[in-house]
Amino acid sequence: xxxxxxxxxxxGDNSTFIWKHPREDFNIFSQLVVHESxxxxxxxxxxxxxxxxxxxxxxxxxxxxxxxxxxxLFMGNESPFHCEVYFINKTEQMSVKWGTDxxxxxxxxxxxxxxxxGASGEMALRVKDSKKLLLKLVGTESILNQQKLTAYFRAxxxxxxxxxxxxxxxxxxxxxxxxxxxxxxxSEDLHQLLIPDFAEYGVALxxxxxxxxxxxxxxxxxxxFKELHFRQYSEIAEAKLRAQTxxxxxxxxxxxxxxxSQAMAIKREQEGYTYQQERGFDVAQQAAKNExxxxxxxxxxxxxxxxxxxxxxxxxxxxxxGETADSVRGEDIRGTGxxxxxxxxxxxxRFCENCGYQFxxxxxxxxxxxxxxx
Numbered sequence: 210x211x212x213x214x215x216x217x218x219x220x221g222d223n224s225t226f227i228w229k230h231p232r233e234d235f236n237i238f239s240q241l242v243v244h245e246s247x248x249x250x251x252x253x254x255x256x257x258x259x260x261x262x263x264x265x266x267x268x269x270x271x272x273x274x275x276x277x278x279x280x281x282l283f284m285g286n287e288s289p290f291h292c293e294v295y296f297i298n299k300t301e302q303m304s305v306k307w308g309t310d311x312x313x314x315x316x317x318x319x320x321x322x323x324x325x326x327g328a329s330g331e332m333a334l335r336v337k338d339s340k341k342l343l344l345k346l347v348g349t350e351s352i353l354n355q356q357k358l359t360a361y362f363r364a365x366x367x368x369x370x371x372x373x374x375x376x377x378x379x380x381x382x383x384x385x386x387x388x389x390x391x392x393x394x395x396s397e398d399l400h401q402l403l404i405p406d407f408a409e410y411g412v413a414l415x416x417x418x419x420x421x422x423x424x425x426x427x428x429x430x431x432x433x434f435k436e437l438h439f440r441q442y443s444e445i446a447e448a449k450l451r452a453q454t455x456x457x458x459x460x461x462x463x464x465x466x467x468x469x470s471q472a473m474a475i476k477r478e479q480e481g482y483t484y485q486q487e488r489g490f491d492v493a494q495q496a497a498k499n500e501x502x503x504x505x506x507x508x509x510x511x512x513x514x515x516x517x518x519x520x521x522x523x524x525x526x527x528x529x530x531g532e533t534a535d536s537v538r539g540e541d542i543r544g545t546g547x548x549x550x551x552x553x554x555x556x557x558x559r560f561c562e563n564c565g566y567q568f569x570x571x572x573x574x575x576x577x578x579x580x581x582x583x
Contacts, residue, residue, distance in 0.1 A: 218242040219296040226302065226336055227343065227353035230294040241266040248302045250337050252293040257340055267357075274576040295347070297339040301415050305332050305355050310367050312423075315375035323458075326385070330372060331415035334358065334407070341411030341458070344530050360367035360410075365406055371403045385424065386438045392419050 217239060221228035243249045245264050251258040289581045317324045318577035336342055347353050348362050376396045377383070383391055400417035407414040430552075477483060560567050561575035574581055 216240045216242065217294050219244055219247060219249075219298075221296065221298070221352070221456055223298070223300070224302065225352060225354045226298055226334075226358055227339075227347055227550075228296045228298070229351040230296065230523055231351070233291055233293055235268055235292055235294075240269055241294070243296070246298065248297045248299055248336075250295045250297065250343065252295065252343075253291070257343075258292070260339065295339075295343060295496060297336050297337050297342070299313060301333050301335045302355060303331075303333045303416075305334055305359060306330075306368055307332055307359065307370075309371055309374075310369075311364075313371045313374045315378055316435075317385050318379055319384040320438075323429055324385060324431065325425055326374075328370070328416040328421065329423075330420035332414060333420065335413045335415050337410065337413040338406065338411030343411075345410050351575055362407070368408050369403060370399065373399050379400075384438075388422055392422075415480045420582075491536055570572070 215236065217230055217235065218241075219228060220230075240274075241249060241261060242265050243261050245263045247263060249261040251261075272502065306329075309327050311326035312327050314323070314325050316322070346358075350357075378385075378388075378397060381395075381398065383395065396417055396419045399419065401412065403417060404414050447520070558567055561578060561580055563575060563580035565577040566575055566577035
């Protein structure tokens with residue numbers, strides 16, 4: 210007969226889900242110590258007597274009512290009995306590896322060709338219902354660690370996860386060539402589908418991650434569609450780049466024109482004239498060049514176009530026109546005196562009624578401001 214244990218406590222590691230105490234013979238007043246994030250269950254003859262949360266307990270009939278029903282022998286203050294104690298670690302177990310044992314066959318939803326892929330990743334598990342897990346998976350084994358639990362769930366994972374992968378790929382129309390960019394959402398969809406399958410065994414699937422998709426690289430059909438897929442995106446990207454380049458060039462030219470216009474406006478402001486006056490200067494300069502008789506009509510058109518540009522420009526143009534008109538009429542007009550008021554060509558000085566300019570040359574227009582004399 211094995212020694213009777215006085216203190217019963219957990220002696221496993223943090224990667225263990227369920228650990229069975231090696232001693233099976235106890236006194237009624239033995240101490241049971243349960244640490245935080247743990248739970249202990251006493252079994253006798255395959256029957257679960259009671260569950261204990263964190264704390265220290267004395268194994269006596271008042272603490273374990275069902276124990277009194279199965280104990281028949283009392284010897285003084287002690288009663289030895291045979292019992293099994295399981296400690297359940299209820300902390301979340303991270304980085305539990307998983308992977309498909311074979312390829313998942315399905316029809317690629319975007320391009321419609323048959324495809325086979327594999328998948329692997331990690332998951333996080335936590336014992337949710339200790340009694341259910343013990344009765345369904347552990348049985349008579351003394352320890353259940355990550356490796357054994359994964360082995361137990363391998364059949365579940367290999368059957369369900371492959372079905373769910375094909376289901377999610379089809380329902381969400383996930384493009385195989387873009388799945389790496391959607392692994393977060395893809396993992397969460399699989400996680401939600403797998404939760405009930407693990408809960409059936411008293412295990413909470415806290416997290417589920419797809420970390421790698423094994424694609425059929427090298428397969429001729431797969432490579433063909435892969436090339437078509439990326440070619441269309443490269444052509445679209447190239448077209449967008451060209452359009453952006455043209456927009457940038459147009460914006461650059463517009464900025465150049467704006468800068469040139471601003472520079473010209475500053476120049477006009479500094480030199481004391483406006484855009485309209487500058488255009489008048491151009492017309493006046495052109496009018497001064499047109500001294501031939503045949504161009505007189507054209508100069509009239511230019512003069513009309515300058516209406517309202519200011520007295521300064523008007524004076525310049527009118528003066529040029531006056532001189533040109535005089536040359537057309539000929540120098541003999543000086544002797545007529547018929548249309549020049551009191552001026553008779555005798556050298557008498559006159560003053561323009563508009564600008565006050567003093568002159569003696571005969572003519573109809575003031576040579577300074579161009580005002581027609583009455």
